[in-house]
Amino acid sequence: MTTTTSPPPTTVERPRPSAAAPAGRGPRRRMRKDLLRSRIAAWSAVVVIGAFGLLPVYWLLATALSTPESTFQFPPKLIPTDLTLGNFTALAExxxxxxxxxxxxxxxxxxxxxxxxxxxxxxxxxxxxxxxxxxxxxxxxxxxxxxxxxxxxxxxxxxxxxxxxxxxxxxxxxxxxxxxxxxxxxxxxxxxxxxxxxxxxxxxxxxxxxxxxxxxxxxxxxxxxxxxxxxxxxxxxxxxxxxxxxxxxxxxxxxxxxxxxxxxxxxxxxxxxxxxxxxxxxxxxxxxxxxxxxxxxxxxxxxxxxx
Missing domain, CATH: 1.10.3720.10 (MetI-like)
Known part of the structure; x- marks a missing residue:
């Protein structure tokens, strides 16, 4: 009497969990990037509008504190060096x-x-x-x-x-x-x-x-x-x-x-x-x-x- 041996059961190898990002993290990153871009755009607009409004005032003050000779220098200096208060004292006189x-x-x-x-x-x-x-x-x-x-x-x-x-x-x-x-x-x-x-x-x-x-x-x-x-x-x-x-x-x-x-x-x-x-x-x-x-x-x- 011959006995037949059944082959051993085959084991199915399950795939190992990959190191990929879990579901939902990708949309969150995109939302953060969009929020960062919107903040950068908003602050850029604030800086541009602020410069548009404040730079003339700064130039007005810089010219008022400058001497007549330095006023007509070329190229003009963004930060004047020869400061004077004579222009203001002349107003009182x-x-x-x-x-x-x-x-x-x-x-x-x-x-x-x-x-x-x-x-x-x-x-x-x-x-x-x-x-x-x-x-x-x-x-x-x-x-x-x-x-x-x-x-x-x-x-x-x-x-x-x-x-x-x-x-x-x-x-x-x-x-x-x-x-x-x-x-x-x-x-x-x-x-x-x-x-x-x-x-x-x-x-x-x-x-x-x-x-x-x-x-x-x-x-x-x-x-x-x-x-x-x-x-x-x-x-x-x-x-x-x-x-x-x-x-x-x-x-x-x-x-x-x-x-x-x-x-x-x-x-x-x-x-x-x-x-x-x-x-x-x-x-x-x-x-x-x-x-x-x-x-x-x-x-x-x-x-x-x-x-």
Missing amino acids: NDQLISYLVNSLVVASITAVLSVVVATYMGYSFSKFRYRGRRSLMHLVLASQMFPQALLLVTLYTVFSSFGMLNTYTALVLSFTTFTMPLCVWMLKGIFDTIPDALLEAASIDGASRWRTLHSIVAPLAAPGMIAAGLFAFVRGWNDFIFALTLADKEKQTLPPGLVSTYIGEFQTAWPQLMAASLVVSVPVIVAFMFLQRYLVGGMTAGSVKS
Whole structure:
């Protein structure tokens, strides 16, 4: 009797686990790379925009601290070596520049106050009252912004000349207010729209007149918007060049045309002194923005959402 032996069972070798990345790690790496690329792109944009805005300011400061000889060197030096404060000390010795500074402060301040006062009453009227011709008047105020300001210069010059108002603060204030008031009106109207009518009705029930309601209740609530409108009007009056140059003589001119007539000549321009003066006259506006920043942001956004 023969016995048959069965062959031994064959063992199937299983593949060893490879050192490849586990499932899901590849998409995570791609997401990290995409996130890194987006951050690099965002910071690159911030750097480019920051350089676009800050490099002119740096060059303004560098030129103001340079001597006239180093200003015209070629190639120009990015970091000046011959620094001097003589350009700033010369400003204090120039009485005419101080006169221009006083004129700018007077004209810009009166323009801001007048624009806010007129825009407050007009904006409140457009927002809380309903009368015939209201929408047409609103569109007329808005349409006044469509005309170039220089286009009206000849007309304003003729009107002020016929009334004997040339070379006066009144001509400058009225011309500046003409262009700042429309935007101030619409800005304050949007803020008055956010004040509920129930509050005004409650004040009327308590016996408050319309004037008392506006001055004691509405105006304090709209204070951030009024400050924002006043700051806009102040900057507009501070920076104007063409109207201040045309409507006023040397005694009543403001800083922008005054700086040009002082430092820019037919054959030579005193760039270091001009840059120093430009830097100094920017300080009041910068200080105003620093102290009124929260009112400015609140006033600009208060009328964006109607409650």
